[in-house]
Amino acid sequence: MSAPQGITLATLTKDIRLEWRSKDAINSMLFFALLVVVVFSFSFDPVAEESRQIAGGLVWVAFLFAAVVALNQTWARELRNQVLDAYRVSPAPENSLFLAKALGNFIFVGVLELLMTPLFIVFYKLRALGPAWQLIPVAILGTWAIVVNGTFFAAMSLRTRSREIMLPLLLFPITIPALLSMVEATTTILVGDPSTSAKFWIVLLATYDVVFTTGCLALFGTVLHAE
Amino acid sequence: MIDPNTAHTEAEPIIAVHNLVKQFGRFAALRGVSASFCASRLYGILGDNGAGKTTLLRIMAGLVPATRGEISILGKKHPREVCREFGYMAHPSLLYDEMSGMENLRYFARLYGIEDDARCARIIEAVGLDPTLERPVGQYSQGMRQRMSLARALLNDPKILLLDEPFSNVDIRSAREMVKLLGGMRDSGKTIFVVTHQASLLDGVADEFVWMDQGQIINRTPDLKFMETA
Numbered sequence: 001m002s003a004p005q006g007i008t009l010a011t012l013t014k015d016i017r018l019e020w021r022s023k024d025a026i027n028s029m030l031f032f033a034l035l036v037v038v039v040f041s042f043s044f045d046p047v048a049e050e051s052r053q054i055a056g057g058l059v060w061v062a063f064l065f066a067a068v069v070a071l072n073q074t075w076a077r078e079l080r081n082q083v084l085d086a087y088r089v090s091p092a093p094e095n096s097l098f099l100a101k102a103l104g105n106f107i108f109v110g111v112l113e114l115l116m117t118p119l120f121i122v123f124y125k126l127r128a129l130g131p132a133w134q135l136i137p138v139a140i141l142g143t144w145a146i147v148v149n150g151t152f153f154a155a156m157s158l159r160t161r162s163r164e165i166m167l168p169l170l171l172f173p174i175t176i177p178a179l180l181s182m183v184e185a186t187t188t189i190l191v192g193d194p195s196t197s198a199k200f201w202i203v204l205l206a207t208y209d210v211v212f213t214t215g216c217l218a219l220f221g222t223v224l225h226a227e
Numbered sequence: 228m229i230d231p232n233t234a235h236t237e238a239e240p241i242i243a244v245h246n247l248v249k250q251f252g253r254f255a256a257l258r259g260v261s262a263s264f265c266a267s268r269l270y271g272i273l274g275d276n277g278a279g280k281t282t283l284l285r286i287m288a289g290l291v292p293a294t295r296g297e298i299s300i301l302g303k304k305h306p307r308e309v310c311r312e313f314g315y316m317a318h319p320s321l322l323y324d325e326m327s328g329m330e331n332l333r334y335f336a337r338l339y340g341i342e343d344d345a346r347c348a349r350i351i352e353a354v355g356l357d358p359t360l361e362r363p364v365g366q367y368s369q370g371m372r373q374r375m376s377l378a379r380a381l382l383n384d385p386k387i388l389l390l391d392e393p394f395s396n397v398d399i400r401s402a403r404e405m406v407k408l409l410g411g412m413r414d415s416g417k418t419i420f421v422v423t424h425q426a427s428l429l430d431g432v433a434d435e436f437v438w439m440d441q442g443q444i445i446n447r448t449p450d451l452k453f454m455e456t457a
Contacts, residue, residue: 077323086315091339092338
């Protein structure tokens with residue numbers, strides 16, 4: 001396999017192996033998301049119609065907050081024993097590392113979403129009145145929007161003293177356009193209002209992803225080698 | 228006694244630094260270091276804590292940019308251009324604790340485009356460890372971890388080896404074996420820089436000792452006699 005793809009795959013495999021053995025990220029994310037589902041289901045007792053109105057916001061905020069846990073873990077692993085330096089002195093391209101980390105986080109957050117979605121459906125009695133298949137591109141594009149920026153800003157806050165606080169401070173404001181698109185698209189699909197379409201939000205989300213993925217790839221080398 | 232800023236003239240310098248300055252905020256870790264180092268030699272870099280040894284090594288490895296000054300490695304101005312040609316071993320292990328030695332080496336080998344697992348196994352054996360050991364590195368003794376870290380630095384068969392405290396926490400017998408291994412590698416043409424506080428281990432093996440103090444090279448000697456007068 002040619003170098004950059006091979007290195008991305010090797011790094012991704014390594015990260016999945018490390019996560020499988022430690023389960024640091026996935027356990028913390030699951031626990032946090034589960035808490036959100038349970039606490040909110042006890043706090044509110046919405047009827048089905050109200051659930052459809054609020055679920056979009058609730059689901060994505062829960063996933064965003066839970067994802068931050070995984071995003072912090074992704075680079076913390078590289079800091080132990082200064083392993084990141086071994087990558088930095090190697091001829092491996094910086095973007096291979098970035099893509100592997102972003103893909104790894106995408107898989108971890110994706111697993112979380114797959115496990116938590118049935119719970120959200122049960123606890124909030126959700127049923128989509130619009131085209132439910134559109135939730136798939138919203139989930140894929142939305143998750144990528146969170147992890148691509150999250151991976152980048154987690155790397156940026158790597159050398160700061162309070163990186164656990166720094167990451168949400170950097171990530172949340174920049175994710176607002178994506179979050180808005182995810183919430184609006186999800187609510188539109190769940191409510192099934194024939195006068196509006198989720199397509200606009202999906203296109204906006206896709207544009208956001210393209211712009212920020214390009215930006216992160218262009219700047220990651222500088223962030224990785226900054227001292 | 229050799230002038231600290233004088234290069235050996237009988238061989239081509241493989242690394243040359245000129246007026247190297249590194250500042251961390253207001254603290255100057257290096258204060259105008261100029262030196263050149265020849266190929267196929269083993270250099271022991273000595274000095275007290277805070278003398279600038281590790282900073283010099285990290286600049287040579289391209290991990291830290293110099294604030295001022297110039298560096299030339301194998302004729303290139305930027306270490307990244309020649310990163311395939313050097314191996315770097317830091318004070319921490321630079322290994323994943325949750326993976327076995329072989330898994331670690333296999334991953335780092337891929338970063339250099341090396342797909343040959345047999346080569347990883349040979350290198351692990353060369354540093355005196357068992358490649359079939361399935362225990363995660365986190366459960367290794369400190370000495371085993373240091374050896375595995377050396378194995379990682381040797382993966383790409385580098386021309387230049389930069390080793391930061393390779394003998395720390397290693398028992399004396401294992402440390403002597405590591406020194407013997409390093410001597411053999413020097414004889415096979417590698418240029419080796421060893422930052423250490425255990426200078427006596429390199430006595431009779433190192434070609435030259437580079438003495439640093441307060442961010443400067445204060446002397447370069449062929450033996451450790453300077454230690455008695457310093």
